[in-house]
Amino acid sequence: MTPFEVKDCALLARMSGLPPALNLRELRERIAVCGENVLFHHFCETTLRGTFDNPDYRNDFAVWSKLYLGERVLAERLGILDPYDFPSLAELRAATLEVLDERLSELTMIPWARPGDEFFFMESTTVVFDAGIRITQPSRLGAYIRKMTNGSVYYHFLEARRRPPIGKDDFTAWLMEDEEANRPYIRALASIDFYFHDLPHLRREVGRVLTEAKAAI
């Protein structure tokens, strides 16, 4: 197997330039036209950003709907959207708009946020760099992951799913170079319901399942 090259990444958030949304209809209109990086930021990059990882919902739209629009029904419907389930961001956008349109059709009044509670649309630039670590043995992958930064875990286990091969994390892609021998590790990684973990928790979870898989071999 070729050595696994560990990368790291650092994220920098910025304003998207879209006007903030004050009500549900404005949220719908902005999501319909925003750049895909904006959508990606509010669904996926939340884990790398400095706010408390809201334990109820993993995406910013669901959190805002609950906290500032008082829309618990909508928050639940948005909250269950798993962005990594969609083959493209275009399809994620379509699904999000469908949820918003459905809720708008059910409501007799448009819910508004108070001034100061607007939804601000953001995006990020990510700097990717070589962490200078090479992993040669699949059996040591778990130990290395436990020492990785949040940036490395995010880049290889979450962000990787956006890159070819689409939908696959980098660790699994590497292990599949020798699929037969590494099947227990591949299965272990596939067992993680990763979207609902924060990064420190995800690092522990990935390390744990790989260690258990190693012990079972």
Next chain:
Amino acid sequence: MNATLSAYEGVVGSAVIRQLRQLGEKLAGTRIVHVNSTREGGGVAEILEWMTPLMSELGLKASWEVIHGSGRFFEITKAIHNGLQGHPVQISGKDWKVYEDVNASNFERLRPVLEEADIVVVHDPQPAHLLKLCDRRKGKWIWRAHIDISRPFRPTWKALRPFVEKYDASIFSMAEFAQPLPHPQFLVPPSIDPLSEKNRDLASVEIEAVRAEYGLDPSRPLLVQISRFDRFKDPVGVVAAYRMVRKVAPVQLVLAGGGATDDPEGKAVLEEVMEAAGNDPDIHVLLLPQDSHKTVNALQRMATVIIQKSTREGFGLTVTEGMWKGKPVIGGDVGGIRLQVVNHHTGFLVNTPEGAALRIRYLLHHQDGIDRMGAIAREFVRENFLLTRHIREYLTLMLVTLRPTQGNVVGV
């Protein structure tokens, strides 16, 4: 004496420090100049005091320059500062001329270093005019706004905007604080230094000395709010909440803040607080000198619950400090407090004295909740609001600004 990077390994882990060193290697030799208006006092100087040496340690050629000005200049920039935060202020054309002239005389002194720099970070409005004067600049110029300019007094913003819109980028602490500008607006929240006098671990003997100094009873619960005496911090509301709790629990309250005797409004608020406190021996109103970092640290560490019941707030670093000491925070549902306090996880957000009293009573009956929320709060700060995250974002910003970007990714 500032701590070196390796001193932070014990707090954030070696992977985080290694990541900073790797980012620093990519920027080795980059000349970055910070410019602000004071070497001592205030949050910006505190940040630059640790950031400049740490950037140098990471291999950058980092320097920190301070502009000098007359008393009149600083009166004008204080008015600009207040205007940007939404207070109606009168700044005449003659005042703006003084502002420009002082910047021009500083520019002549700083010209060589500013012209040669790869990155110049200009902090707040005082030195903002320097960019227009530096027509032979080689590097990128970034304006760092540390204050909330989301709802400025329009004439002030209209006059300042031409000075800042020509920058290559700007930085705000939160999306909610920004103004639309014709360049990228990055978001970098502030941070605390876990090894500073205000946040370092204290020996129990140090904590007990402060407890004894202020006559606090170690056997009874203690509520602590640290903030200057300002109406937006609602100290009178905290006293009201305390009184509701005091009927059912033997709590003590500390309201401690920096000296405000030269601030007419601060003095008035302090008098209101003293009047609200009356002669209750369990309410301790402490007017502390600006450098009482260890006292503040000890008070936060001996608190049962930290309170920050603001009705308007910037980022709320006193919340971050309290959380770093492993305490749940009862905070006002405003500003940056919302980024940090989440109900039942790191504390409670409240809107009224009644809400604060309710949550205090809840916590006093749930010591396990205090311990659990305090532990979550400390880890949350470790992950997000220590200076290591802050410096990482500045390094990232430099790479984003200086290197070509493909889509939203910079490969280095």
